[in-house]
Amino acid sequence: MESSPPHPDRAEGDRGPKAGLGRKRIEGGRAVFDVTLLKPLGLTPKNFPNRPGVGIAKIKEGGNTEFWNKKVLLEDVPGMFVLEGDEVVGVNDTICEGKDLETVSKLVKESPGDTVTLKLVRNYLTGPVKIVWKPSLKMGTYKRGALLRACEETLGANVRYSCEDGWCSSCWHAEDNYMTVYRICKMDVPEKWDNVMPFVLLSALEVKNTKGALNRTSWGRREETRLGLGAFGR
């Protein structure tokens, strides 16, 4: 989205801590945080079907929320990204937890200026997970337990599969935060993932390019041994 205006709070190229910082944990596995978005927001809010309150049902492609998410997720701009399923509990300084769509929409529409600050709550141990693939930089939101291969194929992140029974390791990826190895063809989105963080998967080549010579670290040697690899990138 080259044509999108820069975010008002962030200088172009501004770098900072990874997404996931800046949120506050509250009881019941919930995280609360603020996100300031340019208007129009480019998202679809809906009433929750089984309880009071309004959630983020959809993030529109090419909209300002997606633009903000890309800044946070791909460029490490400080702040939190927006995830489908987040609950809107505040608009600017007005708390609207448990209110209906009409009330929340009115608050957004009537807010002054070019931006709106949403206070969002995320169920970080049960909600969906934002997956980012590198180096393709494709991203999407998926349920816990979904097969990673199915997620990848809907996005077209160019993972290479060379077997049908999980022996070849050509689909090898490493999760960026914990450097845990995933075979995309066989493994699922982790059930216990803390979704205040994106689930970032690096291809073997990406690991080599961005983490340096990992195959000379103890982690690299251990994983190579475990996977029976002669070298990364097979």
Ligand code: FES
């Ligand atoms: S494609 Fe062979 S292990 Fe995944």
